[in-house]
Amino acid sequence: MIFNLARRIPARFAKRTLGVFGGLLGTGTVFYFNSPTCFAKDNQSFVFSWGSGQYGQIGNGGERNVPSPLHLHDLDTEEIVFCSAGSQQSAAITKSGRLFTWGRSQDRRLGHGDAIGSNESYPKVVAELEGKKAVFVDAGFAHMACITSDGSIYTWGKNSSKQLGHPKSDYPAPVLGLPSDANFVQVACGRNHTLALTEDGEVYSWGGSKKGAQGTGKRGAEPVPTPVHALSDLDIKQIACGEDFSLFLTKDGNVYSCGASDFGQTGHGRTSRYSLSPEKIHMLEKHNITRMACGQYHSLICTEEGDVYSWGFNKDGQLGHGDNFHRHTPSKIIGLTDREKATDLAAGHGHSAVIMNDGESAYIFGRGRSGQIGRASETESIAAYRATPVEVNFFKNNGLKIGQVCLGSDHSLCRTN
Secondary structure, three states, X not given: XXXXXXXXXXXXXXXXXXXXXXXXXXXXXXXXXXXXXXXOOOOOOEEEEEEOOOOOOOOOOOOOOEEEEEEOHHHHHHOEEEEEEOOOEEEEEEOOOOEXXXXXXXXXXXXXXXXXXXXXXXXXXXXHHOOOOEEEEEOOOOEEEEEEOOOXXXXXXXXXXXXXXXXXXXXXXXXXXXXXXXXXXXXXXXXXXXXXXXXXXXXXXXXXXXXXXXXXXXXXXXXXXXXXXHHOOOOEEEEEEOOOEEXXXXXXOOEEEEXXXXXXXXXXXXOXXXXXXXXXXXXXXXXXXXXXXXXXXXXXXXXXXXXXXXXXXXXXXXXXXXXXXXXXXXXXXXXXOOOOOEEEEEEOOXXXXXXXXXXXXXXXXXXXXXXXXXXXXXXXXXXXXXXXXXXXXXXXXXXXXXXXXXXXXXXXXXXXX
C-alpha cells in the first residue's frame, strides 16, 4: 500500500507526522514522501536506499527490488553521518559512533554472529562494537572493516585469504599485527584483500592473491598487515579496492594502481595481466586528481577542475561513454561536466555515480536491471542499462542536498544533508 503523505498532510504538520508514522513501517505498509515539506526542517540527515533487495540490503524489511530511492525511516533518529554499500549488504554509522548493518548474512559479514542462514532486512546495531565509537566503515565484498575513534581497525566476515588479519570471523575483532603507534583513518575491502591508511599517509595491506591487489610485491596472500613499501614516500590520502585490484591517491594528485588488469581496471594499458606493486597511471599525471572510486572491475576519478575519467570493464555501460567497450586507459566522460562540476564519485559492481557541485545533484549510469539507477519515475525502462550518465531527479525535486552516495553490487545508498 502506498500513502502519499505530501498530498494529505499540511506542511506545518509534516515533521510531527513523520515521527508518528515512522513507527508503523514494520507492519509492511510503505510510506512514500515526494514533497520537500515532508523532509528536514532542522537540517536532519536522511538515508535512502534502492535497487536489488534480494537479501534485505535495502533495509525496508522486505526482500524485493526497489526502483527509486526509498526513505529508511528507521534511521531518522540515529543521526547518520556515514554509509557504505557492500556486495549484498549495507552499513551506516551514527554521530555517536554506533554501527548498523543489514542485508546478506552469509559468511557472518554483518558482524552479528552466526545468523543461521537468515538475512537482516532492517538496520541492526552491531552489538560487539557498542562503546567503541565507529568513525569509518567499508562494507566490502564478503567481509567488512571499520575504524574506531582511537584509530583501531576491526574486521569480520569471510577469511578465505586471511583478509581479516585475525583468525576470528563470527564477530568484529581487532586486526592483529598493526603498529600500535599508528592512527588509521581509512580502510578498504576487496574480495580477498584489505587496505588500511594512516593519518601520516602510510598504507598497510593484508590478504590478497597471486594477482597482487595487496600491492606488497608478493604473489600470495599476506597473512599479517604489511607496509606497502612502494608507496612509502608518496603521502597517500585515499585508498580504494576493486574485486582484485587497488587504487591509491597521493596528496599531490597522482594515482597509483596494482592488481589484476584483465579488463584494463588498473589503467596501465595492455602491458600485463596484473602488477604486484603499485605503479603510477601516467595518463593521469597532468591532472590534479581529487577523488577516486573502484567498482568490481572498473575505476573512476575526478579532477580538481571537475572532470571525470573512467576505465576498465564496461559491459553494462558503467564507464559512461555511451558504449559497452572495455577501456584499458583512462578516458574522459564527455558532456557530463559541461555546466556542472564533479565533486565526488562512487562505483558498484556494474553501475557508477557522480556527485555534482558538492551534492546539488547526482548522475548514475551502468547496470540497471534491479532498479539501482533509481529512475523509476521516468519514462525509460527500469531494467535498462544506461551507457551515458542520467540524473537521479528524486533528491533535487524533494529539496534534499546529497551528502554521500555509495554503491553495492546491485543496490545504492544515499545520505542527504
